[in-house]
Amino acid sequence: MEIKNRAIFLVDMESFYASVEKADDPTLKNRPVIVSGDPKERNGVVLAACPLAKRMGVKNAIRLWEAQEKCPEAVVVRPRMQRYIDVSLQITEILERFTDQVEPYSIDEQFLDVTGSEKLFGPPWEMAKKMQAAIRKETHVRARIGIGPNKLLAKMACERFSKKNKKGIFELNESNLECHMWPLPVEDLHGVGSKMSRHLRNMGIRTIGGLATYPLSILKKRWGISGQVLWESANGIDASPVRRDSHDGQKAIGHGMTLPRNYETISEMKVVLLELSEEVCRRARLNDVMGTTVSVGARGANRDVPTGFHRQVTLYHPTNNTLDVYASALTLFQRFWDGSPIRKISVGLSNLCSDKYVQLDLFQDVTRKRNLGYTTDWIKNKFGDTAIIYASSLTSAAQAFHRAAKIGGHYK
């Protein structure tokens, strides 16, 4: 693949959740809007704020009361996650009119490879304007577009320039990289976290240009491949393809939940572990896969003294049976839990393979267990997520009913 001749876009939606809310409710027009979780349920942080609210100093991820202090006249709305997923998919469909190479990167960002679409839609800049117009017209969301010869530069162009200029479009390429990207502080580079930027600063590297011109051999010696990745990023090099099938080859399925209060007894843990196992296995069955490795994670309640663990175990046979996964998850949990209160808990299934072929077992009826799983799924798909549940999900520790009504911890 010739790196130079590719045309890659990163399309980013401005204040996505807030924009969707404003589009759906005309009375919110010209008023500052904040999308936030419920403070009563311990998730009262700002998920999105429209440009009007941002101008008053409201930022993402700050506490709701803090945001309301800064912008008392703001309209606060609860998130509607299903709606955002639907609109995100609608935007994917719009983008697929320009190229079949569309790779969603998050709910509000999508990568496109438009190499070869120029003949139909004009040069990249014109194409970008057409995309903005189509998205605006059909969803009322403002899109910002970064253009580059690869994903890294497209992302940097969008993140650092398109979001800040009027047009909402910027192009980074080999010729303007040194003049625009290199003067930026090193923590602005994609992939540089706060820890890494501290290390780099201690080495005297302050800007992206400083990292780009630093001897590669030293970076490699210190951080190995990650060192080279960062150096290549700083130099605007990235060979990653845009892959529309990027989501098929799922390597792991995991579900986690933040508990409504701290859980302290094993009987409470059992309830949520079973519920999570069921969610994970249901998703595995839906995608016709089984997994061989079960993992369990837990995080302690005390923020100042971080406790918790993440452990995994490999089974003898791949499975997508809820009770099998639950049994392994519980064994792991009991072995590594130190008894301190737990705030967050997760179950995962990895090492996935197709469920078309099953290893039969002399000592248990594999087919029967398998049919049971697929049958409960069928009932849930038809009559709703809580149509059939384990009786333990009726106890006070249970979360199944709450979770059935939520996506990402917020109401659908």
Next chain:
Amino acid sequence: MKEQYLQRGNKLWEGSRMFLPEHKQALIDWQKEQQKVTKPILDEQELDVLNRTLHTALVQQASLRITYYEEGHLLEIVGYVDKFFESRKELRIVDVSEQIHHLQIDNIIQFAWTSLDEYGEKGVGSRD
């Protein structure tokens, strides 16, 4: 001298992205949906051929490769037509592994002659 740059596939981006499981599932479903085909419409002649082949196959209990349409996909069965229920417009087909299938005649797209020998005596499961 040209430096050797890293070829890591899509790791840089797949490793850093954040997805709600529900969003991911919706994307997978959407892609599956796009792979679906519409049911082919057969013309008079094709229907005529279909009809005659079926007739012969029923009389001779001969082995067929049957292409049929189901929920957006074209599927195949290898086996013989055991019975035709005229009132229900339904075929009963026994495949090479002796499984029984019921197919609506309207969903049949093609019959092709085959011989069981090519699958060995026992045969292999044919339904995908």
